[in-house]
Amino acid sequence: MGELRTIVEAACPGAVIGEAERAGELTIEIANERLLEVARFVKGPPLSFVLLSDLTCADFPEDPRRFRLAYQLLSLESGARLRLRVWCPPGEEDRPEVDSVTPVWATADWHEREVYDMFGVRFRGHPDLARILMPLDWEGHPLRRDYPLGGEEVQFTDAV
Amino acid sequence: MGEGLPVAEEARSALEAARREGRPLTETERAIAGAEALTPQEALARTEAAEAADHRPGARRPMVINLGPQHPSTHGVLRLVTELDGEVVRDLHPVIGYLHTGIEKQCENKTYWQAITLVTRMDYLASYFNTHAYTMAVERLLGLEVPERAQYLRVVMSELNRLTSHLVWLGTSGLELGAITVFFYTYREREKALDLGEMIGGERMNTRYFQVGGCADDMPPGFERQLREFIAQMPARIDEYEEMLSQNPIWLDRTRGVGVLPADRLVDLGVTGPALRAAGVDLDLRKAAPYSGYEHFDFQVPLGVNGDAYDRYSVRVREMRESVRIIEQALDGMPEGRHIADDRKVVLPPRGELATSMEALIHHFKLVTEGFTVPEGEAYAAVESPRGELGCYVVADGSPKPRRVHMRDPSFVILQALRPMARGGYLADLITIIGSLDNVMGGVDR
Numbered sequence: 001m002g003e004l005r006t007i008v009e010a011a012c013p014g015a016v017i018g019e020a021e022r023a024g025e026l027t028i029e030i031a032n033e034r035l036l037e038v039a040r041f042v043k044g045p046p047l048s049f050v051l052l053s054d055l056t057c058a059d060f061p062e063d064p065r066r067f068r069l070a071y072q073l074l075s076l077e078s079g080a081r082l083r084l085r086v087w088c089p090p091g092e093e094d095r096p097e098v099d100s101v102t103p104v105w106a107t108a109d110w111h112e113r114e115v116y117d118m119f120g121v122r123f124r125g126h127p128d129l130a131r132i133l134m135p136l137d138w139e140g141h142p143l144r145r146d147y148p149l150g151g152e153e154v155q156f157t158d159a160v
Numbered sequence: 161m162g163e164g165l166p167v168a169e170e171a172r173s174a175l176e177a178a179r180r181e182g183r184p185l186t187e188t189e190r191a192i193a194g195a196e197a198l199t200p201q202e203a204l205a206r207t208e209a210a211e212a213a214d215h216r217p218g219a220r221r222p223m224v225i226n227l228g229p230q231h232p233s234t235h236g237v238l239r240l241v242t243e244l245d246g247e248v249v250r251d252l253h254p255v256i257g258y259l260h261t262g263i264e265k266q267c268e269n270k271t272y273w274q275a276i277t278l279v280t281r282m283d284y285l286a287s288y289f290n291t292h293a294y295t296m297a298v299e300r301l302l303g304l305e306v307p308e309r310a311q312y313l314r315v316v317m318s319e320l321n322r323l324t325s326h327l328v329w330l331g332t333s334g335l336e337l338g339a340i341t342v343f344f345y346t347y348r349e350r351e352k353a354l355d356l357g358e359m360i361g362g363e364r365m366n367t368r369y370f371q372v373g374g375c376a377d378d379m380p381p382g383f384e385r386q387l388r389e390f391i392a393q394m395p396a397r398i399d400e401y402e403e404m405l406s407q408n409p410i411w412l413d414r415t416r417g418v419g420v421l422p423a424d425r426l427v428d429l430g431v432t433g434p435a436l437r438a439a440g441v442d443l444d445l446r447k448a449a450p451y452s453g454y455e456h457f458d459f460q461v462p463l464g465v466n467g468d469a470y471d472r473y474s475v476r477v478r479e480m481r482e483s484v485r486i487i488e489q490a491l492d493g494m495p496e497g498r499h500i501a502d503d504r505k506v507v508l509p510p511r512g513e514l515a516t517s518m519e520a521l522i523h524h525f526k527l528v529t530e531g532f533t534v535p536e537g538e539a540y541a542a543v544e545s546p547r548g549e550l551g552c553y554v555v556a557d558g559s560p561k562p563r564r565v566h567m568r569d570p571s572f573v574i575l576q577a578l579r580p581m582a583r584g585g586y587l588a589d590l591i592t593i594i595g596s597l598d599n600v601m602g603g604v605d606r
Contacts, residue, residue, distance in 0.1 A: 022537050023300045050427055051443075053542065054568035058555045070553060072540050072568070076427070076441070079448040083540065107430025110576050118264075130188040133257035133605060137177060142265055149269050 004028070004047070004082060011041045018085075027070075027083040035086050036099040042073065042082065043104050049073035049082055052105035057088075057115045059145045065089045067096045067121050088121050100126040118143035191241045191253040222250045227590075229258045235332065235594060236601030238575075247586050254575055259605035267565035271531025272298055273372060275565060279552070280366040282567055283603030285328055288314075288321040289545040290567065291370040293552035296451065296541035298372050301534050301556050304506060309497040310374030311453040316387070316490045317360065317369060318452075318543070319483040323394070324353045325546035326476050326483075330401060333473075333595030337414050342404050349397050352390055359383050372532075373507045374500030384491060394484045402477060415469035419581040419593035423467065429580075430573040433548025434475045435597055439467030445544040452543075456493070457486050469596035476546075476598075506532045531560035547571055547598055567606060571599035 005028055009016045015038050018029030030038050042049045054072040065087035073082045088096035100123035101108045112123045113132040120141040123129060131138060140147055178185050185193065228239035237258035243250040263282055267275040279294045280287040292314060299306060306314075331346035354364040360383055361369035361376065369376050405411045421429075423439040436443055444461040446454040462478035464471030500507050508527055509520035534556040542551035548570030555564040574597050582590045 023303065023539060025300075025539060027538070051432075052430060053549055054540070054551050054553060054566070056553055056564075056566040056568075058538075058564040060563075070538065070540075072551065072553065074549075076443055076448075081449075081540070083538075105430070106425075106428045107573055107576060110572065114572075128187045130186040133260040135257070136189055136192060142262060145268075147265075149265060 007047065008038060008042065012038050020085075025081065025083060027085050029085045029087075032086055032088060032098055035084070036101065036104070038084065039071075039101045039104045042084075047075065047082075048077055049075045049080075051076060052101070052107050052111075053081075055101075055108055055111035055115065057119045057121055057143075059119060059143065061145045067119055069098065069115070069121070071101070094120070096121045097124055098122075099124050100129075102126055117141070120144070188253050188255075191251075192255060227252075229255075235599060238594070238599070238601055238604075240578075240590075242587070242590075244587060247588070249582050249585055249587055249590055252579055252582055252590070254578055256572075256575065256601070256604050259601045261606070263606050264565055264567070267562055269561065271560045272534060272562060273527070273531055275562060276368050276371065279565070279567065280368055281602065282606050283545065283547070283550065283569055283571060283600050284366060285325040285600050286321055286545045286547070286550070286603075287366045288317050288370065289543050289550050290552075291368060292318060292452070293541050293543045293545075293550050293567070294554070294565070295370050295372050296543070297539040297552045297554040298534060300539040300541055301537050301554060302372070302506060302532075304373055304501055304503060306374055306452070307498045307501060308453065308495045309378075310499050310501070312490050312494050313375045313379070313499060314370060314452050315454065315457070316487055317357070317367075317375075319486045319490075320353055320356060320387075322483045322546045323480055324350050324357075326480050327353070329476065329546070329595075329598045330473075333592075333598070334405065336591050336595045337411065339405065339408070339411060342401055345397070345400055345404070349390075349394065356383065356387055356390065359386065371500060371507070373503060374498070376500075378499040387487070388491060391484045391487050395481060398477060398480055398484075405473070406477075412470065414588075414592055415473060415596070417466070418469040418585070418589045419596055420466060420468045421577060421581055425580070426467070426577065429577045431548070431577050432573070433545070433570055434472055434479065435548065435574055435577070437461065438464035438471035438475045440465055445542055445549055449542070451541075457489050459486050469592050472596045472598075533558060533560050534562070542568070545570060547574065547600070547603070550603075567603075569603035569606065571601070571603040572606075575599050575604055 004026060005016055005019050008028060012034060015031055015034035016028055017031050020027040051074040052071060053074050056070055058068050060066055060068060067088040069086045069088060071084040086098055088098050090096045098121065100112055110132060112126055113129060115121050116123065116129055117131040117134050118141055222243040222245045225242045225244050226239060227242050229237040239255040241253040241255060263278050266278050270278065276291050276294060279290045282290050327346040327350040331343035334342035357367050358364045359380055361367035423441050426436050426439055427441065432443060440463050442461055442463060447461055459482045462475045464475050504523045509523050513520035514524055536556055536558045538555045540551055540553045542549050550570055551568035553566040554562055557563040578593060578597065581593050
């Protein structure tokens with residue numbers, strides 16, 4: 001599986017900053033600002049990961065980089081899977097940002113809206129970055145670890 | 161930008177939030193704000209005013225109609241902000257989240273084994289598949305081997321679940337197009353299949369029969385006989401459904417050539433499952449990346465040609481026949497052995513041992529109170545659900561609770577294809593397309 005990393009590295013020098021393999025699942029860590037370039041490359045030949053299965057985020061408040069995005073890719077030709085991992089540091093202003101991959105895989109549209117809604121990660125170049133599951137005027141991002149469970153006000157509490 | 165409209169409260173605060181962030185409203189926000197602003201009378205008045213302003217004969221402006229969230233033909237609480245020009249859908253914006261219950265957040269606050277109960281409730285028509293993807297991801301993180309008998313039991317119950325899910329889809333999409341009879345036929349069989357689920361798992365729906373390491377219990381006495389009776393009559397029942405629909409001129413008129421997108425566009429939109437296979441793309445995870453022993457079974461992957469609503473119907477009906485075949489083979493070849501892995505650090509000890517073995521009691525107590533820990537790492541396990549690739553992404557941090565559980569639900573992804581499919585078509589076809597995509601809102605909103 002190490003050869004996958006070599007292929008990506010040869011096409012996008014310096015973009016791959018890490019690699020992990022566990023139980024047959026290969027993960028390649030990509031530098032935040034190089035994501036779009038790598039995404040374009042892995043979608044085309046020779047790797048042809050044409051299907052973006054899933055895109056989601058996990059929150060690590062103890063890490064300064066905090067938000068870790070995972071892109072699950074599937075190749076229809078070989079059935080191989082690959083996971084891209086990108087960190088989105090929130091910075092001083094709590095504005096974690098990364099390039100949107102919607103120009104590469106159209107399916108990323110709603111996935112990125114969900115990550116924005118739930119974690120507050122912003123996707124540069126997304127055509128329509130609105131909240132998707134929560135109401136438009138919701139405050140906060142519910143899947144962040146510091147967002148309390150059951151912290152929202154229950155409707156009709158005063159109507160008992 | 162929303163100014164000048166009598167903006168409703170939610171839309172107004174969205175506008176204010178956007179202003180604070182120094183950005184304009186996005187397309188969806190604008191569509192929702194516009195729709196929320198109008199009562200039907202106001203919408204009519206606006207259209208009439210626009211018609212009056214534009215004197216060219218036949219000049220019309222689109223009318224914004226809220227389809228849903230409470231609408232009998234939208235499969236649950238799906239809201240579509242639809243711009244209509246007469247009967248033609250000019251544009252539409254799906255608005256989802258009405259069934260959002262924060263299950264993924266809840267999972268982070270439960271132990272691994274408690275979270276199984278929550279994930280069954282995501283795609284409520286395919287609860288076995290939710291638990292299958294989740295338990296597979298956790299097993300992969302634990303490096304836990306599932307006994308072969310448990311894998312076969314999982315295949316049997318998964319395929320039975322595929323049948324019940326397709327039966328709901330067939331019955332309700334018939335209802336939506338006015339073919340009421342087929343609903344009674346499909347629910348007759350569905351009841352029998354649900355009874356089988358109750359026999360083996362204790363519940364008709366949302367069963368937590370799949371556990372980390374295998375299945376909760378072995379087949380109870382009489383289960384196999386009843387299941388064999390069920391699958392023996394199923395092919396004749398499927399013939400009955402086909403007799404009602406496959407040559408039915410109204411059904412053909414309503415479904416042929418409706419909701420077509422080219423195959424590469426479907427892949428780009430992430431569409432999987434019957435909706436993709438109807439367009440001729442041979443992607444079935446049971447074949448492409450076999451799991452749970454699917455490589456041992458002989459079955460076909462039905463494909464369509466045109467990718468229209470009729471092909472999706474035909475693919476699903478043929479899939480039901482294949483499911484029957486798989487169940488039959490699994491029962492015939494059911495290996496001997498345990499129904500769950502023999503790992504006392506993860507799997508509950510057998511109930512009978514609790515009265516006699518101190519050690520079993522301790523294990524039981526530890527597992528139920530504290531749960532088992534999972535070594536740090538991440539895993540993505542995907543199964544072929546009735547609607548396509550259902551994946552579960554689990555991030556473990558070494559504690560007894562998952563750091564992150566995310567479901568890649570096929571309904572959520574498929575719903576994105578609704579807009580390009582329905583744009584420029586008739587409103588009546590929109591209903592056909594929703595039915596043929598078979599999205600379950602519990603899975604979309606999670």
